[in-house]
Amino acid sequence: MARISILEPPVSALELRAGQIADPVERLRFLRQEMRPKARLAKVTARSHRRAGWLAAGLAALVVLVPVPTGSAETLARERLLVSPDTTNPAIMLEPAPRVWLVDRSGSSELYSNGLRIDLRYAVSNRPRRQFPIFSTGGVRQGEGNAPVGIVYHTTESNLAPFEEKENRRLQVSGRSSIEVVRQERAYHYQIDRFGRVFRVVQESDAANHAGASVWADSRGVYVNLNDSFLGVSLEGQTSAAEATTPAQIASAKVLTEMLRSRYAIPAGNCVTHAQVSVNPQNMHIGDHTDWAGKFPYAGVGLPDNYAIPLASLYVFGFTYDSVFLRVTGTRWRGLDLAELWVARQAAAEGAETGKYRSVLRRRYKDIEVALKEEQGEEVVK
Amino acid sequence: MNQTSQFHALGLDVGTSRIVIASRAEDSFRYESQLNAFVAIPYSKITEGVLEREKVPHTVKAGQIIVHGNESEKFAGLLNAETRRPMTAGVLDAKEPDSLAMIREILATMLNGHQSDRKKKVCFTVPAPPLGAEGSLTYHEATVRQILTDLNYEPTGINEGLAIVYSELESSNYTGIGISLGGGLCNVCLAYLSVPIISFSIPKAGDYIDTNAAAVTGERANRIRLTKEDSFHFNGFFADKVHQVLGVYYDDMIRSLVTALKEAFTRTSSLPKFNRPIPMVLSGGTALPPGFRDRFEKLLWEQEFPIAVSDIRLAQNPLHATAKGALVCALSDS
Numbered sequence: 001m002a003r004i005s006i007l008e009p010p011v012s013a014l015e016l017r018a019g020q021i022a023d024p025v026e027r028l029r030f031l032r033q034e035m036r037p038k039a040r041l042a043k044v045t046a047r048s049h050r051r052a053g054w055l056a057a058g059l060a061a062l063v064v065l066v067p068v069p070t071g072s073a074e075t076l077a078r079e080r081l082l083v084s085p086d087t088t089n090p091a092i093m094l095e096p097a098p099r100v101w102l103v104d105r106s107g108s109s110e111l112y113s114n115g116l117r118i119d120l121r122y123a124v125s126n127r128p129r130r131q132f133p134i135f136s137t138g139g140v141r142q143g144e145g146n147a148p149v150g151i152v153y154h155t156t157e158s159n160l161a162p163f164e165e166k167e168n169r170r171l172q173v174s175g176r177s178s179i180e181v182v183r184q185e186r187a188y189h190y191q192i193d194r195f196g197r198v199f200r201v202v203q204e205s206d207a208a209n210h211a212g213a214s215v216w217a218d219s220r221g222v223y224v225n226l227n228d229s230f231l232g233v234s235l236e237g238q239t240s241a242a243e244a245t246t247p248a249q250i251a252s253a254k255v256l257t258e259m260l261r262s263r264y265a266i267p268a269g270n271c272v273t274h275a276q277v278s279v280n281p282q283n284m285h286i287g288d289h290t291d292w293a294g295k296f297p298y299a300g301v302g303l304p305d306n307y308a309i310p311l312a313s314l315y316v317f318g319f320t321y322d323s324v325f326l327r328v329t330g331t332r333w334r335g336l337d338l339a340e341l342w343v344a345r346q347a348a349a350e351g352a353e354t355g356k357y358r359s360v361l362r363r364r365y366k367d368i369e370v371a372l373k374e375e376q377g378e379e380v381v382k
Numbered sequence: 383m384n385q386t387s388q389f390h391a392l393g394l395d396v397g398t399s400r401i402v403i404a405s406r407a408e409d410s411f412r413y414e415s416q417l418n419a420f421v422a423i424p425y426s427k428i429t430e431g432v433l434e435r436e437k438v439p440h441t442v443k444a445g446q447i448i449v450h451g452n453e454s455e456k457f458a459g460l461l462n463a464e465t466r467r468p469m470t471a472g473v474l475d476a477k478e479p480d481s482l483a484m485i486r487e488i489l490a491t492m493l494n495g496h497q498s499d500r501k502k503k504v505c506f507t508v509p510a511p512p513l514g515a516e517g518s519l520t521y522h523e524a525t526v527r528q529i530l531t532d533l534n535y536e537p538t539g540i541n542e543g544l545a546i547v548y549s550e551l552e553s554s555n556y557t558g559i560g561i562s563l564g565g566g567l568c569n570v571c572l573a574y575l576s577v578p579i580i581s582f583s584i585p586k587a588g589d590y591i592d593t594n595a596a597a598v599t600g601e602r603a604n605r606i607r608l609t610k611e612d613s614f615h616f617n618g619f620f621a622d623k624v625h626q627v628l629g630v631y632y633d634d635m636i637r638s639l640v641t642a643l644k645e646a647f648t649r650t651s652s653l654p655k656f657n658r659p660i661p662m663v664l665s666g667g668t669a670l671p672p673g674f675r676d677r678f679e680k681l682l683w684e685q686e687f688p689i690a691v692s693d694i695r696l697a698q699n700p701l702h703a704t705a706k707g708a709l710v711c712a713l714s715d716s
Contacts, residue, residue, distance in 0.1 A: 024552040029714040031576040
């Protein structure tokens with residue numbers, strides 16, 4: 001049944017997304033961008049063509065032959081479909097960001113209006129956050145950002161003591177040692193231990209080494225390698241033992257998420273798990289890291305079920321996944337189905353076999369990867 | 383949006399009867415308007431001195447003083463003469479020898495206060511081709527573009543009807559029908575999620591009403607226009623001939639527009655399948671008389687219209703909506 005809804009014209013979803021943009025100029029900009037004739041795809045495909053010989057050349061020709069809109073809304077909608085599927089579930093985008101403010105700050109802690117208390121004793125700096133590129137779904141660089149646009153949730157995957165009173169000492173020791181490691185690695189911006197204490201590790205103004213090779217998209221565009229664009233929040237725990245996550249951790253993750261969303265106007269749809277964004281460019285599989293591949297307590301953290309969001313890594317860059325990954329996720333994400341379906345639709349719209357079309361998308365990623373490496377030099381990849 | 387870009391963009395409505403500039407002022411829009419007209423008066427040093435002292439826009443040429451913009455109407459009244467216009471039917475008037483020089487003067491005067499170190503984006507309106515004809519608008523558009531470029535602006539054109547959509551139909555995500563009822567033309571644009579689908583114009587608008595009413599009543603077209611703007615309305619009976627004649631020609635114009643709308647949308651095979659009725663917005667000086675919207679709606683519903691229309695509304699500010707839409711377009715390009 002879920003697949004039926006996506007086969008309907010995507011206009012309502014696009015409109016809903018546009019409707020979330022309060023500023024009329026920004027809304028117009030968004031719509032014009034989304035509805036623009038997709039010459040970009042031709043450009044990217046043509047670039048791939050130079051590299052990949054006759055196969056890509058054939059596909060490039062197909063893409064180039066896609067007609068420029070001639071005035072039919074259906075044509076325009078169809079062309080938009082070719083490269084610009086819905087990146088978000090409209091319901092997710094409707095989730096408002098709560099207003100949270102700093103109440104008090106001492107040398108060792110911060111108190112926020114929603115009850116969030118952040119322990120600052122472990123805070124360290126890392127390299128300052130760089131300006132990060134934002135790509136169109138056609139793979140063309142269309143802008144830059146410099147403030148965090150999302151949150152990636154992680155697990156420490158550290159050893160867990162039973163959460164029992166008699167284990168207090170072990171719980172405290174393992175929590176502390178975990179933070180020490182995270183601090184040393186500059187691995188996350190925040191860590192939440194099993195008692196629900198929130199520790200700032202890497203300063204928010206700096207990048208943390210948390211996301212590595214990763215991809216996500218929202219209505220503004222596509223983000224590649226999220227260390228600069230997303231904040232990293234880790235919960236002490238293990239993906240395979242999600243039930244060990246304590247209510248205190250979930251409650252703290254909720255207030256921390258509220259604060260960060262309020263501070264940076266982060267859309268709910270951009271608060272996702274590492275497993276959802278992580279990619280492996282070597283084998284072009286998603287889920288290189290599997291933190292919170294399943295059972296992330298989205299509802300408890302005050303977020304919609306973001307596992308339903310189609311993965312940009314699949315529909316923009318042609319990544320795939322294997323059965324091992326599916327086993328880790330447990331319940332299959334709806335976002336996987338949606339992204340797969342988008343790829344199939346795009347391929348069909350261009351008259352290309354899905355596998356061949358996916359190879360064009362992959363070259364798009366490779367082009368970006370090379371460009372980013374040239375631009376940024378070596379970067380710590382987790 | 384980049385804060386500075388807000389102030390480096392302008393919307394420019396280059397209409398047959400008026401030119402309007404829209405700019406952004408903090409959270410609001412600011413408008414300046416001038417008549418797109420001029421009048422030549424005999425040269426005298428005293429007159430020139432008075433005009434300079436009173437800061438009346440003018441140029442001296444070939445033994446004449448040419449007053450342009452808003453003041454031209456007053457001088458035309460004093461001299462019992464008709465104003466001349468650089469444009470007719472939405473484009474530069476090929477029969478007016480001073481059209482190019484005058485529109486350049488008017489634009490230069492109006493844009494003078496907007497100069498800055500940085501090149502500003504200006505989005506200017508261009509009419510759509512007349513329905514059923516492939517009339518070339520290239521010369522008009524290229525000329526205005528060149529003038530603006532010479533004035534150190536970065537110009538882009540926008541269809542006049544689309545500008546209405548951008549100004550007024552934010553609530554429907556820029557989907558709907560925008561109609562600009564100006565002096566020379568009625569411009570229509572059907573847009574779908576900001577993309578213009580069908581655009582056309584008809585050459586019956588305010589000037590058509592003025593000229594024909596003037597011919598019938600023996601009045602000057604200028605005077606007819608003033609009467610139309612000051613006291614004409616649709617809801618009532620007029621004993622005097624001018625108002626009666628205005629009513630007749632207004633009806634004729636509306637019927638022509640409604641017929642054109644129906645024809646254009648009926649014969650377009652690739653008409654979008656909208657998932658809900660779409661709004662229609664009326665704008666421009668010719669839509670100003672009280673009761674115009676009701677009259678238009680009545681005549682539209684008499685037809686079997688091929689598109690489901692949710693509502694017909696007047697633009698919030700009919701005289702400035704086109705310029706505002708052009709500005710919104712320029713800002714969204716920034």
